[in-house]
């Protein structure tokens with residue numbers, strides 16, 4: 001038997017979330033953001049379900065090749081653009097769309113002749129200072145691209161740094177400030193694609209034509225101050241592993257590497273088949289827990305590569321062979337992430353390939 005750890009991937013939850021977000025997006029075009037192997041969920045496993053969206057947005061050209069090979073016919077957008085000249089041949093062959101964020105990309109586009117019409121999306125830096133042209137240059141860049149044969153400008157794209165509902169309007173860079181930074185393009189006839197999950201849910205004032213849904217599609221709240229269920233989102237992934245063995249500790253017995261946990265009383269512990277090589281975070285030592293039979297079991301001691309210890313004192317019925325929920329429908333990945341000083345996005349993306357994804 002294979003190691004008893006698996007990520008259950010609930011395709012009906014994904015469809016529910018996609019439908020909900022599609023409603024929120026109104027008649028805007030909705031890209032499903034599936035970078036990092038669909039936020040760790042396994043893109044291949046869910047490909048057909050993403051058909052509720054209008055297109056797939058991803059980073060890695062190999063992911064684009066894979067989804068085309070699996071028969072995905074709808075648009076595919078490279079949301080970080082192409083990385084070199086050779087990518088452009090694949091872009092043309094597979095009819096991909098690409099972001100353009102830098103001058104060097106325009107130079108490469110000038111050198112290439114395209115068989116198929118290429119739709120380019122102009123990335124604008126509205127304040128996050130990652131990729132993109134300054135909004136003041138938008139019209140000029142658009143003009144330059146429109147001059148190229150067989151190249152068509154699809155829209156202006158920007159990305160919000162702080163679309164969370166709880167982000168304060170007097171913070172460093174609220175959505176309103178990024179929108180104000182884009183005022184120079186508001187009169188341009190080109191379409192706009194601004195919103196990520198947070199903006200779809202909480203910032204209708206973005207008033208764009210296309211949106212990019214990521215984390216919320218997977219049933220996770222983009223703002224960890226809000227529960228997914230309050231937003232009517234259903235977590236798609238449940239990470240679970242079995243208890244492999246049970247130990248009876250006496251007072252002063254130590255647990256794990258570095259003996260970071262020492263029992264202050266006799267207690268029963270379970271050894272769970274999940275460790276940091278599976279992607280479970282190991283930085284923190286306090287306040288971590290998992291669920292067994294819906295009950296909280298504190299994680300004790302340091303996380304090993306392949307195992308962790310949990311305190312079974314409050315769950316006398318727990319025994320070897322029982323499933324343990326590391327995160328999922330009953331224990332939000334955002335909650336686990338918070339306890340570990342991380343974010344849900346990171347935990348999902350870090351889930352190791354060695355963990356079997358099982359579609360349910």
Ligand SMILES: *Cc1c(COP(=O)(O)O)cnc(C)c1O
Nearest residue numbers: 033079159196197212213214215
């Ligand atoms: C990841 C990403 C998104 C999706 O963001 P979520 O917060 O997961 O909705 C949208 N746009 C770009 C450019 C991204 O990189």
